[in-house]
Structure formats: C-alpha cells, structure tokens
Amino acid sequence: MMEGATKHRSTNPFFYLPLRLLIFLMKKHTSLLSLLLFLLAITSCKPKENMIYMESDRSATEEQVRQAVYEGSHLQSGDFLDIKVTAYDEFAVRPFNLHSMNQLTNPSESGGAQSAQAAPQGYLVDNEGYIIFPVLGKISVRGLTLAQLRQELENRLTEYLSDPLVSIRQLNFNITVLGEVKRPGQYTTPNDKVTLLQALGMAGDMTDYGDRTKVKLVRHENGTDKTVIIDFTDKNITSSPYYYMQQNDVLYIEPDIVRRRSANVDPNRALVFQIGGLALGIISILLTFRR
Incomplete structure (x- = not known):
C-alpha cells in the first residue's frame, strides 16, 4: 500500500x-x-497586535474601563442548588433545611466518614423549571437569578419564621471552552460569577493561532441557542452584556487564517x-x- x-x-x-x-x-x-x-x-x-487582549491607547498610563453590570446567572432546568435557611429560632427553622431534616430522620448518618462520603444535598431544577422545597412545596425558579430566588423564599418564609435569612449556592455551574485553547473542555465551578476572561483562563488561554477578534459565544435563552461574536482585542469587552458567563455557555475560539x-x-x-x-x-x- x-x-x-x-x-x-x-x-x-x-x-x-x-x-x-x-x-x-x-x-x-x-x-x-x-x-x-x-x-x-x-x-x-x-501580527503582534492580533495577540493582545483589550488593546488600548499605549500612551495612557491609566485608563478607566467601564464594567458590565452583573445581573447574576439565570436559573434553568438541570441546575443544582444548595439552599440554607437560618432564623433566630433554630428549632423552628429545621423543617426548611434538608440537612437538618435528614439528621432527624436518619441519626446514624450524621457526622463520621459515612456523611463525608455522601452525595451533596441540594435542590434540582426539574424539566418544568420547579424545585420542591420543604413545607412550601413546588416553586417556579426558571429564569430567576439567585438573588431573586433568595428574595422570593425569604418573603414566603415570613409566614412561618421571624426574620428568615436564605443563602443559595449553585453547585454545578458549567461552562465549555473549545477551539484554539490549550485545555479545551467543560469546566464546573462553585462560583457563578465567571467572566469571559476567567473562562479563558480556566482553559489555559488561547493558542498563538486563536482568532482573538472573532470568538463565538453560544448561549441558550428562551428555548433557543443564540450565537454572538466577541472581540477580545476590544478594550470595551468588560462593558459587554455578555461579559459574564451564564450556565452552560459555550465559548468557541476559531483558528486564525494562518492555522x-x-x-x-x-x-x-x-x-x-x-x-x-x-x-x-x-x-x-x-x-x-x-x-
């Protein structure tokens, strides 16, 4: 052959x-x-100019750059949430916390190596956009930010608790970075406040052959996928409405003309x-x- x-x-x-x-x-x-x-x-x-991020006037020693307003990640089906409720009356607040209720119903699982190896407890947003919350029942959360959901829960809990406080964390915030980067793949972070530059840093930065002027961001909104083109050499990228990543965003770096x-x-x-x-x-x- x-x-x-x-x-x-x-x-x-x-x-x-x-x-x-x-x-x-x-x-x-x-x-x-x-x-x-x-x-x-x-x-x-x-050209060296095509490899610089956020290119600006080099004669200026200090520059004011506008920052995009962070509105928070909008919840969608498949999100996994850690929700904790606190109040002055520790006994009264127990029915509203999964961990406390599991300790009451299964005392043998509290503490020790067995609980350390247990799967994380939380609330899964179902296909219809609901979570099942103790006492309160089904709550529609799709499209809400974590701050909006926190406010919603605190308002409902005032019927049962005095001055309740709710804390929420997203346990499976996933973003994907593909194309001309050093470590392409999907990344999971406990922090939902991730910028475009931070996402790129997770993937080890672009290769020398990445086109920094035409980076594609694919975002799922209202049941459809939307694609936008982002110029990483633009100094005003931090004021872009797409500067903060959303759950399941995909960042694709195209190869440049040389590649x-x-x-x-x-x-x-x-x-x-x-x-x-x-x-x-x-x-x-x-x-x-x-x-």
Missing part, C-alpha cells in the same frame, strides 16, 4: 515542481530568491516547501558570504 502511494507521488509531474522551481531560482536568481524568502517570512508571521491555511495544505507538499525553504535559506546565506 505504501509502495503504491510512493510510486504514485514519484510519477506525479507536479509533486516536485515547487522544489525544482526553488533550485532554478537558487542557480539563476539569487536576489529574487532572497526577496521570496523575505516575503515568505513576513506572510507566515502573525486555516496550514490545515488546507497537503502534508507532503507542505513538507517539500519546508525542506526547500530551509535549504534555500542556508544556501542564500552561504552565497552572501562568498561574495
């Missing part, structure tokens, strides 16, 4: 054409060869160009010194 492929390449009149052209230029037109090598070098390099061109080149032909370019560079230097 390999012998057939090698024979096919050797009989192809166009396979060695680039190498033959380079040899001809090397013998007859050294100055033209030097110019071609120079053009090859500058076209294969990536796309190299991906479309036949590997064998690219190897010929690389070897030929290296050889020509060495010969050009030798010819220069001989003069």
Whole structure:
C-alpha cells in the first residue's frame, strides 16, 4: 500500500515542481530568491497586535474601563442548588433545611466518614423549571437569578419564621471552552460569577493561532441557542452584556487564517516547501558570504 502511494507521488509531474522551481531560482536568481524568502517570512508571521487582549491607547498610563453590570446567572432546568435557611429560632427553622431534616430522620448518618462520603444535598431544577422545597412545596425558579430566588423564599418564609435569612449556592455551574485553547473542555465551578476572561483562563488561554477578534459565544435563552461574536482585542469587552458567563455557555475560539491555511495544505507538499525553504535559506546565506 505504501509502495503504491510512493510510486504514485514519484510519477506525479507536479509533486516536485515547487522544489525544482526553488533550485532554478537558487542557480539563476539569487536576489529574487532572497526577496521570496523575505516575503515568505513576513506572510507566515502573525501580527503582534492580533495577540493582545483589550488593546488600548499605549500612551495612557491609566485608563478607566467601564464594567458590565452583573445581573447574576439565570436559573434553568438541570441546575443544582444548595439552599440554607437560618432564623433566630433554630428549632423552628429545621423543617426548611434538608440537612437538618435528614439528621432527624436518619441519626446514624450524621457526622463520621459515612456523611463525608455522601452525595451533596441540594435542590434540582426539574424539566418544568420547579424545585420542591420543604413545607412550601413546588416553586417556579426558571429564569430567576439567585438573588431573586433568595428574595422570593425569604418573603414566603415570613409566614412561618421571624426574620428568615436564605443563602443559595449553585453547585454545578458549567461552562465549555473549545477551539484554539490549550485545555479545551467543560469546566464546573462553585462560583457563578465567571467572566469571559476567567473562562479563558480556566482553559489555559488561547493558542498563538486563536482568532482573538472573532470568538463565538453560544448561549441558550428562551428555548433557543443564540450565537454572538466577541472581540477580545476590544478594550470595551468588560462593558459587554455578555461579559459574564451564564450556565452552560459555550465559548468557541476559531483558528486564525494562518492555522486555516496550514490545515488546507497537503502534508507532503507542505513538507517539500519546508525542506526547500530551509535549504534555500542556508544556501542564500552561504552565497552572501562568498561574495
């Protein structure tokens, strides 16, 4: 199989054409060869400006950058919440906390290595956007922020408790970063306040071939997926309404034109160009010194 492929390449009149052209230029037109090598070098390099984040006026030593307003992540089906209720009367507040109720119904599971290995307790937002809360029953939470849900619960709990306080954490805040990054994948964080730059940092930053001017953000809203293009070289990125990530957001970094061109080149032909370019560079230097 390999012998057939090698024979096919050797009989192809166009396979060695680039190498033959380079040899001809090397013998007859050294100055033209030097110019071609120079053009090859500058076209294969990536401009430094395209690798800078939040580019601004370099003459300014300090700059005021507008910050986007953080509204909080909006809850959706599949979210897993840790909700704790506190009040002055510790006994009265127990029915409203999963952990306290489990200790009362299963005393053997309180403390010790067994509880340390137990699955995290919390409230799962079902497919219809509801959670089942002790005493209060079904509560619609889809589309609410954590702050809005906290206020809703505190208002309802005043019927049973004096000055109740509610704390909520999202246990499975997931974001995905794909494309030209060093560590693509899905990331889970207990903090739902994650910015675009922080998400990029989780994935190890972009590679040198990432297009920083056309980063795609895919967000699920109102039952549909919406895609927006974000320019990471823009200094005003921090004031973008998409600066803060939402649950299940996907960030995709496209390859730049250099990477796309190299991906479309036949590997064998690219190897010929690389070897030929290296050889020509060495010969050009030798010819220069001989003069």
